[in-house]
Amino acid sequence: xxxxxxxxxxxxxxxxxxxxxxxxxxxxxxxxxxxxxxxxxxxxxxxxxxxxxxxxxxxxxxxxxxxxxxxxxxxxxxxxxxxxxxxxxxxxxxxxxxxxxxxxxxxxxxxxxxx
Amino acid sequence: xxxxxxxxxxxxxxxxxxxxxxxxxxxxxxxxxxxxxxxxxxxxxxxxxxxxxxxxxxxxxxxxxxxxxxxxxxxxxxxxxxxxxxxxxxxxxxxxxxxxxxxxxxxxxxxxxxxxxxxxxxxxxxxxxxxxxxxxxxxxxxxxxxxxxxxxxxxxxxxxxxxxxxxxxxxxxxxxxxxxxxxxxxxxxxxxxxxxxxxxxxxxxxxxxxxxxx
Numbered sequence: 001x002x003x004x005x006x007x008x009x010x011x012x013x014x015x016x017x018x019x020x021x022x023x024x025x026x027x028x029x030x031x032x033x034x035x036x037x038x039x040x041x042x043x044x045x046x047x048x049x050x051x052x053x054x055x056x057x058x059x060x061x062x063x064x065x066x067x068x069x070x071x072x073x074x075x076x077x078x079x080x081x082x083x084x085x086x087x088x089x090x091x092x093x094x095x096x097x098x099x100x101x102x103x104x105x106x107x108x109x110x111x112x113x114x115x
Numbered sequence: 116x117x118x119x120x121x122x123x124x125x126x127x128x129x130x131x132x133x134x135x136x137x138x139x140x141x142x143x144x145x146x147x148x149x150x151x152x153x154x155x156x157x158x159x160x161x162x163x164x165x166x167x168x169x170x171x172x173x174x175x176x177x178x179x180x181x182x183x184x185x186x187x188x189x190x191x192x193x194x195x196x197x198x199x200x201x202x203x204x205x206x207x208x209x210x211x212x213x214x215x216x217x218x219x220x221x222x223x224x225x226x227x228x229x230x231x232x233x234x235x236x237x238x239x240x241x242x243x244x245x246x247x248x249x250x251x252x253x254x255x256x257x258x259x260x261x262x263x264x265x266x267x268x269x270x271x272x273x274x275x276x277x278x279x280x281x282x283x284x285x286x287x288x289x290x291x292x293x294x295x296x297x298x299x300x301x302x303x304x305x306x307x308x309x310x311x312x313x314x315x316x317x318x319x320x321x322x323x324x325x326x327x328x329x
Binding site for chain 2: 034037049052053058072074085088089
């Protein structure tokens with residue numbers, strides 16, 4: 001096969017970067033703002049996925065057709081997310097506002113239910 | 116022409132190229148397969164952010180982090196195994212494939228321990244679902260059960276992919292020990308590597324979305 005042989009140093013560097021990003025994503029969970037924390041978590045995950053796809057999966061060194069095939073699945077996934085999310089995000093109030101539930105059950109009755 | 120090139124291909128490069136394309140096409144279907152579950156997760160987490168955060172607090176972040184590290188290390192060992200195959204180093208290839216298998220089994224072992232723990236804590240959705248509420252604290256939102264439905268479905272489907280991946284790696288070890296690969300032909304190793312890396316990527320998204328909410 002006439003495929004380009006990637007030097008091991010590249011793999012070690014990518015692995016190091018992945019471990020740093022793993023620590024970063026654990027640290028990012030401490031961000032108090034929920035929206036910001038989620039954005040950080042997803043951004044880090046996408047970065048890790050790109051590193052794996054480009055280097056470990058050799059897409060960076062592949063032909064244009066392979067790149068299109070690799071991107072294709074994610075493109076359709078993005079379309080599916082965009083259409084579904086545009087529905088849910090534009091319904092106004094959240095339909096089932098069950099957040100911060102009224103505490104009806106007292107701790108006593110809860111205690112009795114425990115085996 | 117080499118013996119490993121099928122008659123309908125011009126040469127080994129074209130044969131390897133079409134194998135790669137076919138594998139990526141399969142992975143695209145896998146992206147959409149897992150994508151449906153991630154989409155459901157995203158919409159329900161948007162509807163019940165409090166319940167999802169509450170459920171996430173019941174998961175062990177340390178075990179999740181260790182398991183993520185294990186999977187990332189296994190991806191490195193697969194990449195290095197393919198590197199060994201490209202150079203025609205049979206011993207290196209076999210050794211690194213075995214390392215990958217061991218790491219994969221370690222991941223599943225930790226996962227099994229987590230499942231067992233959740234079972235003990237009555238956090239498996241169904242009739243036995245009954246989270247422990249410490250005295251003086253508010254009961255968790257009922258939708259927390261939904262979070263655990265997503266947790267168990269997504270991690271179980273991922274674990275199934277891990278089991279299949281380990282089986283494929285074992286088959287590769289057998290093939291390699293029978294001298295089936297060379298520096299000229301190692302396509303099965305490379306294609307199995309793509310699958311393994313993909314399963315790793317799924318976990319890269321599952322970890323923060325399940326273990327690190329709120």
